[in-house]
Amino acid sequence: MGDHSHGSPNTSGTVATAGQDGEEKFRNPGLPPHRPRLADTNPQAEKRAEKQVAALFVISIIGTLVFFIGYFGIKLEGGHTIADIRVQNLLLGLGTAFAMLGIGVGIVHWAKTLMPDHEVTEERHEIRPEEDRVIAEKMVGDIIEETGIKRRPLIRNTLLGAMVLAPLPAIAVFRDLGPLPGDTLRHTMWADGVHLTRDPSGTRIKASDVTLGSAFHVIPEGLNESEHKLEEKAKAVVLLMRLDPESLNPSPGREDWNVDGIVAYSKICTHVGCPVALYEQHTHHLLCPCHQSTFDLTQECKVIFGPAVHPLPQLPIAVDEDGYLIATSDFHEPVGPSYWERG
Incomplete structure (x- = not known):
């Protein structure tokens, strides 16, 4: 075997080791010479x-x-x-x-x-x-x-x-993404005497059709013929459910907003506007699948869990002389996310 002492990394000078002068071994090369374009x-x-x-x-x-x-x-x-x-x-x-x-x-x-x-x-x-x-x-x-x-x-x-x-x-x-702010979300197609109809067929709903524990996805009558169907549906879509009237706790002035335990609430979550579509019959809770906001039907859809801060707006309803469900007015507050102004 030959002598490799002069070719080892520690002695050849190719690798800096402890004790060596770093400034001596690695000088600042400075900027490269400028090449004119x-x-x-x-x-x-x-x-x-x-x-x-x-x-x-x-x-x-x-x-x-x-x-x-x-x-x-x-x-x-x-x-x-x-x-x-x-x-x-x-x-x-x-x-x-x-x-x-x-x-x-x-x-x-x-x-x-x-x-x-x-x-x-x-x-x-x-x-x-x-x-x-x-x-x-x-x-x-x-x-x-x-x-x-x-x-x-x-x-x-x-x-x-x-x-x-x-x-x-x-x-x-x-x-083109949607309506401008202002009072756009304060008004929907719901009004006094407008029939509640099934989504998407548009057939009227009788109070007797809504059984205890059932839930219907509802739109106002005439929506399917509207020139701005999608825009109006995004504001007016409603969930219709029937509970035991004894389990409801209406606030003053809302005692006649339900029909024998049948209640209607906006389907648009007050957090960021996702569609609330999950109804737990035994707990009477409505759940938003986007961020898990949970609303209690027995407390006028008060928020009991999740990021939403406002209850779902309630649609006042009644029954016409033929037994069909109708609205008695529009929503009394803006529908949709809570960052819109609310009265």
């Missing part, structure tokens, strides 16, 4: 890069306009075909994609080709509020100057146009 040395390349950035911002603007052509230009109300829907979806998708892609790639290309790319390091200094404010102002000024936005009006103007138009498709899409 083509746009830094060639005015024509700089101008070309500027036009490319502006072109990308223009693509973003065109994408937004394509979105609005699909959104407003193609009407889907009555007589539309599946081809119309496909064309609209294509325009909406491509318009949104190019609107976001153009402005994103444009900013990246701008930074990589035209903004200063020198690496700098600074030592931390003591915190002095007034001096820091002056330094911060200078840094902001330097950043604005480095972007070159003041001396490149083509980029500045196209960027402003793209940034103004790019958020508009999102606003249009969010507007």
Whole structure:
């Protein structure tokens, strides 16, 4: 066996060991030498890069306009075909994609080709509020100057146009998600004399149909013919149950809101609006499957467990001369999540 003392890691100098001078073995290499880009040395390349950035911002603007052509230009109300829907979806998708892609790639290309790319390091200094404010102002000024936005009006103007138009498709899409706030949730299709009907068939319900312990999913009569069926159903859907009248504890003024133990409550959870659909007959509890909020029917759907903070709104009901269940008014409070204003 030969002598390996000169080639071992501990003696060859390739590995630092305890006792060795770390500063001597591992010196700070410093920053690599700066390599100028083509746009830094060639005015024509700089101008070309500027036009490319502006072109990308223009693509973003065109994408937004394509979105609005699909959104407003193609009407889907009555007589539309599946081809119309496909064309609209294509325009909406491509318009949104190019609107976001153009402005994103444009900013990246701008930074990589035209903004200063020198690496700098600074030592931390003591915190002095007034001096820091002056330094911060200078840094902001330097950043604005480095972007070159003041001396490149083509980029500045196209960027402003793209940034103004790019958020508009999102606003249009969010507007279509549902009704605006206000008193929208204070009014539903329920009113005095409106019959309670089964969901989804729309057939009327007699009081004699509701047996002890049973539960019905209920909608107002005429909902299936409504022009805004889904929007109205989301507010007006009701759970109908029958309990022993002796187990009810109505508050003053609500003694006649039930019919021989038959009660009707909004199906929309007052937490975040999930549909309450689980009824425990033996405990008289209604459960929301989303976050397990639990409401007690014997206490006017008071919350006894879970994150909901408001009871389910009760629908006052009565019986018409033919024995069918009817509402005597709309809900007396807004339906839905508790973050809406409640009177």
